[in-house]
Amino acid sequence: MSVKLLAASLTKLSFETSVPVVKDDIEVKNRSGSYKIRVGPGLLAEAGTELAKLKLGKKAAIIADESVAKLYADRLQQSLKAAGFEICLSTLAGGETSKDMSRITPLLSFLARNKVERNDTVLAFGGGVLGDLAGFVAAIYLRGVNLVHLPSTLLAMVDSSVGGKTGVNLPEGKNLAGVFHPPQLVLSDTDTLKTLQRRELTAGLAEVIKYGIIADAELFAQITDGAPADLTPVIMRCVKIKARVVEADEHETTGERALLNFGHTLGHAIERVAGYGKYLHGEAVAVGIHAATLLSQRTLGLPAEDVEAIKKTLVKNGLPLQALGLNITEIKQVLAQDKKVMDGVNRWVLSPKIGKALVTSKVKPADVDAVIEEVLTSKK
Numbered sequence: 049m050s051v052k053l054l055a056a057s058l059t060k061l062s063f064e065t066s067v068p069v070v071k072d073d074i075e076v077k078n079r080s081g082s083y084k085i086r087v088g089p090g091l092l093a094e095a096g097t098e099l100a101k102l103k104l105g106k107k108a109a110i111i112a113d114e115s116v117a118k119l120y121a122d123r124l125q126q127s128l129k130a131a132g133f134e135i136c137l138s139t140l141a142g143g144e145t146s147k148d149m150s151r152i153t154p155l156l157s158f159l160a161r162n163k164v165e166r167n168d169t170v171l172a173f174g175g176g177v178l179g180d181l182a183g184f185v186a187a188i189y190l191r192g193v194n195l196v197h198l199p200s201t202l203l204a205m206v207d208s209s210v211g212g213k214t215g216v217n218l219p220e221g222k223n224l225a226g227v228f229h230p231p232q233l234v235l236s237d238t239d240t241l242k243t244l245q246r247r248e249l250t251a252g253l254a255e256v257i258k259y260g261i262i263a264d265a266e267l268f269a270q271i272t273d274g275a276p277a278d279l280t281p282v283i284m285r286c287v288k289i290k291a292r293v294v295e296a297d298e299h300e301t302t303g304e305r306a307l308l309n310f311g312h313t314l315g316h317a318i319e320r321v322a323g324y325g326k327y328l329h330g331e332a333v334a335v336g337i338h339a340a341t342l343l344s345q346r347t348l349g350l351p352a353e354d355v356e357a358i359k360k361t362l363v364k365n366g367l368p369l370q371a372l373g374l375n376i377t378e379i380k381q382v383l384a385q386d387k388k389v390m391d392g393v394n395r396w397v398l399s400p401k402i403g404k405a406l407v408t409s410k411v412k413p414a415d416v417d418a419v420i421e422e423v424l425t426s427k428k
């Protein structure tokens with residue numbers, strides 16, 4: 049897709065300033081129909097009735113993050129039981145190191161042992177790691193069973209639970225094995241965010257800032273001095289943006305979905321070179337957003353006040369601008385293998401102005417080198 053076309057399609061995603069918050073459930077249309085996303089407090093208690101409305105099988109196989117299960121599994125199970133579901137539960141540790149092929153076979157066996165059938169449902173309960181893992185398992189068990197996401201981190205609510213991407217990391221790179229498997233329903237109970245560690249919440253804010261930069265200048269303005277205490281409207285606004293992007297490019301074929309990768313080209317390289325788990329995804333993405341911002345200034349003339357606003361917003365939300373102590377040669381090697389490389393040329397998601405983004409390969413290698421230097425080495 050050409051840069052012009054991408055820019056034009058994203059213009060459609062820009063929000064009218066007269067629409068401050070999204071109040072209703074959000075519907076995402078896809079090839080096989082559509083699914084609903086509900087965001088708000090108290091939704092775990094409604095999981096049973098919501099699942100019953102879908103008229104799927106009677107078995108609910110919960111695959112949960114073990115920390116989340118300790119805190120909230122009772123609440124979820126009570127609600128499912130009250131709605132007449134048979135329940136089985138498997139838990140595993142969250143964190144990036146769990147997103148590994150070795151976790152898949154035991155989870156498939158768990159479903160088989162519990163005689164989960166084609167029409168039954170896997171409930172993915174946890175952060176993005178659990179969602180990606182359990183989603184992948186739901187996609188391949190019996191060649192695909194129903195999936196409901198119950199995201200419990202800010203990052204999973206605004207990003208990973210929407211759009212159907214599932215999978216695991218390989219030693220060679222992040223998210224290199226996976227399939228598209230959209231859920232039947234997403235319930236984001238914002239009460240669960242109360243127990244999320246500050247560092248994890250902060251990491252999720254990197255994705256929120258990303259949405260503001262690529263598609264919603266008003267959302268960006270709402271978080272420049274830090275995020276509001278009630279995150280529900282912010283989450284809904286992010287979900288709405290992601291929903292529209294993935295509806296337009298469900299399987300990442302037209303290029304629009306690539307816009308969601310603003311800050312991720314370098315972010316993924318940082319995660320991998322530092323060793324998965326050292327930087328949280330959102331922390332690495334924050335440094336990547338800083339780099340993409342500087343590269344946008346050099347390449348597309350992103351105004352200096354926008355550059356300053358983005359830096360200030362990252363800092364005010366507790367996010368890093370730099371990642372130090374990494375091997376820059378290794379970072380460049382990883383960048384050369386990025387999924388967005390085509391014919392050996394890196395394509396970058398850049399922003400000409402807060403609220404807009406486009407994909408371009410017209411980036412000078414010297415500018416990339418200078419920006420990498422700036423965000424990965426300490427100032428003399």
Ligand SMILES: NC(=O)c1ccc[n+]([C@@H]2O[C@H](COP(=O)([O-])OP(=O)(O)OC[C@H]3O[C@@H](n4cnc5c(N)ncnc54)[C@H](O)[C@@H]3O)[C@@H](O)[C@H]2O)c1
Pocket residue numbers: 113114115116119141142143144147174175176177178180200201202203204207208209210211212213214223240241242243244245248251329
């Ligand atoms: N599929 C997609 O489209 C997509 C999009 C963005 C990111 N991702 C993936 O998401 C992953 C990151 O997700 P994440 O940041 O949610 O990490 P995570 O799933 O590892 O969760 C972070 C930590 O928070 C804990 N936790 C989760 N919910 C909690 C709660 N309510 N209270 C207390 N503790 C809680 C977990 O145990 C874990 O230690 C990455 O692997 C990334 O690649 C996927």
Ligand SMILES: [Zn+2]
Pocket residue numbers: 207255312329333
């Ligand atoms: Zn991300």
